[in-house]
Amino acid sequence: MLVILSGVAGAGKDTIKKELIKRMENVESLPSFTSRPMREGDVEGQTYNFVSKEEFENMIKKDEFYEYDIHHNEYYGTSKKLLNEKIKSGKIIVKDIDVNGTEHLKELLKQDTEVITIFLRVPKEELRKRLENRVDKPKEEEIILRLNRFDYEESKINLYDYVLKNNDLEKTVQIIQTIIENEKRIINCKA
Numbered sequence: 274m275l276v277i278l279s280g281v282a283g284a285g286k287d288t289i290k291k292e293l294i295k296r297m298e299n300v301e302s303l304p305s306f307t308s309r310p311m312r313e314g315d316v317e318g319q320t321y322n323f324v325s326k327e328e329f330e331n332m333i334k335k336d337e338f339y340e341y342d343i344h345h346n347e348y349y350g351t352s353k354k355l356l357n358e359k360i361k362s363g364k365i366i367v368k369d370i371d372v373n374g375t376e377h378l379k380e381l382l383k384q385d386t387e388v389i390t391i392f393l394r395v396p397k398e399e400l401r402k403r404l405e406n407r408v409d410k411p412k413e414e415e416i417i418l419r420l421n422r423f424d425y426e427e428s429k430i431n432l433y434d435y436v437l438k439n440n441d442l443e444k445t446v447q448i449i450q451t452i453i454e455n456e457k458r459i460i461n462c463k464a
Contacts, residue, residue: 274460275303275360275386276453277378278369280393281426282419283404285439286369287320289393292446293367297453303359303368306332309347322352340370340377345418351378360386365453372429379432389456391449392433397423399440 276293278286294300304319308326317323324332329348333341341350351374359366370378372392379388400423404416430436435452439445 274365274453274456275356275378275382275388276365276367276449277375277388277390278367278393278449279372279375279390279426279433280395280439281400281423283400284393284395285442285445286393288442289439289446289449290367290369292442293449293453296446297365297450299363300365300367300453301359303351303356303366305349305351305368305370306338306341307347307349309345309349321349322355339381340374342371342373344371344422345415349374365457372426372432376429376432387456387460389435389452390433391435391437391452392430393437393439393445394427394430395439 278290280286290302294302302319304321306324306329307321308324308329309321311317311320311323315321315323326348329341329350332338332350337353338350339353339356341348343349349371351368351370356366375390379390382388397420401416401420404419437445437448
């Protein structure tokens, strides 16, 4: 099963993903590949798989991604090889990805893999506060760039199986745990 978490930058995707991995058995992350530079707190292979723009473009030419996109002038993409390995292992994969990637992955994987999609909503005012208080301290122009994408991301919520307001971390994590458990039961009943 692939569980996709989406929402604008600062919606809490990474924090929720880490909590799910801590609390649930058989749950793993699938880090995207990115051309963005490492930030404080990033761990190669855990936060992202970091490559140069040239390496990323070579991977595109070799058709190594299920999907990729450019955000904030950097590439982000989902490796076919890594995703297929994790799916074959029987793990529940939690992946945070943008709305475009969600649309592509749902379409590409719908025949072979159960894909559960969850969109995390955060009010725009709260989002600005979260971005301003991030550990990596983004510059004002980066905050504006991310806020400008807010309406576009919100316009795509009809793609998602579940839409949750993320204003209480503990409550949101518990709801997502329940969603995953229920979806597992449904899948097991189909088998």
